Amino acid sequence: MPAHARLPAWATRCGFLAAYVAMAFAGRATIIDGQALSLVWPAAGIAVLWFLRPRKQQEWVLDVALLALATLAVNRLTGATLELALIAVVANVGQAAVAAHVLRRRTPELWGVGGRTTFSTTVGLSALLTAALAGSLVGTSAGSLGLALFTDLAGWQSSLLWWGRNLTGILAVTCLVHLVAHRLRFGPELTPAASVRTWSRVPELAMLVVLSLAGYLSAFLQHGMPIAFPLLGLSAWVGLRFSPVVAVAHSIGCGTVAVTLTLHDSGPFTAVGNLEVEAALTQLFVAAVVVVALSLATIRQEREVALARLRWTENVSTARAELWRAVAESTAEGLVVVSADGSIATANDAARALMSRSRTGPVSRVQDLDLLDLDGHRLDARHHPLLSAGADESVGAHDLVVVNADHTARFLSATATGLANIAPYGEGPGAVLLLRDVSEERERRDQLADFASVVAHDLRNPLTALRGWLDIGRDLAGDDPVDPPELQLALGRALEASVRMGALIDDLLADARSEGQQIEPEVLDLLPLVRDAAALHGIADEVVAAHVPAVLADPAMVRQLLHNLVGNAVKYVEPGVVPRxxxxxxxxxxxxxxxISDNGIGVPADQREAIFDKFHRAHAQRAEFSGTGLGLSICRTIVARHGGTIAVLDGPGGAGSTFRITLPAAPADVPAAITAEVTAEVRRLRVSA
Incomplete structure (x- = not known):
């Protein structure tokens, strides 16, 4: 927020007005004998800052009027004719308006326009130079035209003087006032270390002041010797060693000495013999001093700020790297960074321990590990799940088997996240792998599955007996007309409950088999299996099938998979609708x-992931759709164990559901109608752990 925003608008306006009047009187005090124009015009810089201030339309009109009245009054009070004063009014207003407009367009981030920057950057300095050139040219053009039309003072010499003094006034005063005010408002732009170095250069600054004073006095106390421009070396010194504020202040101080001595007919520019040209050359010299010093100071400061930011970034990056290294080493999971070809770039202790126990011993590439899938198939590099993550992609959790040196097996859950670049551990793309030993978890899960299988098996026999006796009881109750109807109803409900419990037990057994049963893959034609499942549910004539390529999968598991999907298609339809x-x-x-698409009631979009969880039912609130919530969980387990996926989508035309499953394709040279010999050959391809 700009400093002047804390003051009332009238106080800010009065401040600019007072500063402009003071600078205008100071400039008019340098009128050359016998001439109408002053040697300097610092009020030009104040006017630009005044017009740079954001304002409403009516405030703009007021500021223009105040600037015009102040210019008219100062010129008339210092002896200017009415014509010359009016020309000055037009030139100063136009000059300030153009320069301020250029600054607003070129540097919207400038403090006073809407941002917080100042002229201590190369962008700000170039914008100031452009604004000063544009504004001074407009002011000079307006002033020269007025002099030509209403006075006899027109000439190229007066135009050159007008342009030179206004250009210098805008450059020097605008820059110095803005830099000082910005520093007072926001503090130094440099880092604390750079500020300390600035204070340590006070003796050097004192030496610079002494040498500058001696140099300028030596150059401007003699007549006719063109030795002024070597003084630019002093500007280079201050620009390369000090801040932009010091550089501009030094330039203005040196310029004041040059202007004062030139005003007293002393210095190298007096050899020209024309007062206006002498004054113009002095102004251009001062402008060159300001530009050289400020440019070098700006470049040096930007370099220091950039180096400070770079050092800060390096320190932060180092600290973050140490933090993440400590986190990686302290975690129990293995973390591995690999390149695109599988080479291990780095790994934490947990990962090295996991890999070192492999039957292959320590390895330098991930694909050199002896990895098997859950059914004992060895994974080759072409289908390695840990190497399939591209840049900015991820591979979900894969359960793998690692054979230890003692021929025991460990189960790992592995995920991979692609990296566009693995720097600083290498070059090019790669991936970060997370390896977690889940052997104990799988053992506990297997124990739980075994328990569920035993419990389900033990419950089946008494439930079968219960169902039989209930059937007999209902038959007997129906034959005895003296029994009340309530007995028939109660026995019927008991029978229904036993049927539901039997279905739950069947699903528990199927779930246990899907997780623990050994996979025996065969080449299968899916269409006959779909028709068999449809026939079991009484819709054999309602199946429309296109060609489906053969798959390599366990027949019993695939039958269970299709039985569940077709059963859901039959169950979840509106009353009166024939399943299809x-x-x-x-x-x-x-x-x-x-x-596999159906014409049922569909699955809500917000439940299409949850329906594959155990015991989750999407339509549990509707009594007519009963179930255990295990069917689709079993389907997911079966598909996942075959290395595939399952998902539910909208049905054709938005009605019903489409269950999309992926299963391993059968070898291209194996026919769908497999023989016993082909099946045996396929089984022989399995690799034993």
Missing amino acids: IVVAGHAEDGHVVVD
């Missing part, structure tokens, strides 16, 4: 994608 199933499939990247 459409099956289609195609090969894709070594898998077969199968779509």
